[in-house]
Amino acid sequence: MSAQQTTRVVIASSKRKTAVARAIVKPGSGRVRINGTPVEIYPIEMARLKMMEPLLLAGEGIWKSVDIEVNVRGGGVMAQADAVRTAIARALVLYTGSDELKRRFKEYSRSMLSGDHRQTEPEKWMRYSARRWRQKSYR
Numbered sequence: 762m763s764a765q766q767t768t769r770v771v772i773a774s775s776k777r778k779t780a781v782a783r784a785i786v787k788p789g790s791g792r793v794r795i796n797g798t799p800v801e802i803y804p805i806e807m808a809r810l811k812m813m814e815p816l817l818l819a820g821e822g823i824w825k826s827v828d829i830e831v832n833v834r835g836g837g838v839m840a841q842a843d844a845v846r847t848a849i850a851r852a853l854v855l856y857t858g859s860d861e862l863k864r865r866f867k868e869y870s871r872s873m874l875s876g877d878h879r880q881t882e883p884e885k886w887m888r889y890s891a892r893r894w895r896q897k898s899y900r
Contacts, residue, residue, distance in 0.1 A: 770786070770787045775845075776876065778881070788827060789827055791824060794831065814870075833848075
C-alpha cells in the first residue's frame with residue numbers, strides 16, 4: 762500500500778433512551794466488537810441477536826470485508842442493543858453508499874435507520890415518578 766492511498770473510515774452514532782452508541786467501520790476481515798468484546802461471545806443472547814440483525818441483513822459479502830468497532834455507554838441492556846443495532850446499520854449504509862441496502866433495512870424495520878423517538882415522561886412535582894402518587898395508609 763503506497764503512502765498516497767488512504768483507507769476509508771466511517772463513523773456513525775445512534776441513541777436509544779439514554780444509551781449512546783458510536784460505530785467505526787473500516788476495511789478489515791469481518792471483526793465486530795462491542796466495547797472490546799466480540800459480538801459472537803456477547804453474554805446476553807437477546808441483545809446479541811438484536812445487534813447482529815443489520816449484519817445478517819447486509820449479507821456476508823459486505824460485513825466480512827470490514828471491521829466494526831462499537832462503543833456504547835449509558836442506558837440498560839436492551840437500550841444499548843437497540844443503539845448498537847442502529848449505529849451499525851447507519852455505518853454500513855454510509856460505508857457502502859448503497860441505496861439497495863438502505864431500502865432493505867427500512868423494509869425490515871424502520872427503526873433500523875431512523876431510531877425510536879419515544880422518551881421517558883418527566884417526573885411531576887410531589888410525586889415519586891411520572892404517574893405514581895403517595896400511598897394512603899388510612900380509609
